[in-house]
Amino acid sequence: MTFAASAQTFALAWLALAVALEVIGTSLLKISDGLKRRLVGALGVLCVVGAFAALAQAIRGMDLSVAYAVWGGVGLVLTAVVGALAFGQRIRPAGWLGIALVVAGVVALKLF
Numbered sequence: 234m235t236f237a238a239s240a241q242t243f244a245l246a247w248l249a250l251a252v253a254l255e256v257i258g259t260s261l262l263k264i265s266d267g268l269k270r271r272l273v274g275a276l277g278v279l280c281v282v283g284a285f286a287a288l289a290q291a292i293r294g295m296d297l298s299v300a301y302a303v304w305g306g307v308g309l310v311l312t313a314v315v316g317a318l319a320f321g322q323r324i325r326p327a328g329w330l331g332i333a334l335v336v337a338g339v340v341a342l343k344l345f
Contacts, residue, residue: 244294248303251287254280255308260315299343306339 258280265274284304292300310332316322324332 240294244291244300247287247291248295248300251284251291251304252307252311254284254287255304256311256315258284259308259312260319263316263320302339302342306335309335 258277261273261277261280262268264270265277268274288300288304291304313324313328313332317324
C-alpha cells in the first residue's frame with residue numbers, strides 16, 4: 234500500500250468515526266429529553282464534539298467538500314433511519330425524496 238492510499242484509508246476511517254459519533258451523539262441528545270437527563274445529554278455533546286474532532290482528522294487526507302458532504306449526508310440518512318427505528322418517527326414520502334436528493338448530491342460531488 235502506498236503512502237497516498239494509506240492516507241486515504243485513514244481519512245475514510247476518521248470520516249466513518251465522525252459519522253458514527255454524530256449519529257450516536259444526536260440520538261443521545263434526543264434521549265436526554267432536552268438535556269433534562271444531564272448525563273445522557275453530556276455524553277451526547279461529547280459525541281458531537283468527538284465527531285467534529287474526527288472530521289478534522291478526516292479532512293487532513295481528503296477534500297473538505299467531499300468529507301463534509303459525506304459526513305452530513307450519511308449522518309442525515311442514518312439519523313433519519315435511527316429516528317424511525319428507535320423513536321418511531323415517521324418519514325413521509327417527501328422526506329424520503331429529500332434523503333434521496335442528499336444522497337444523489339453526495340454521490341455527484343464525489344464522482345464529478
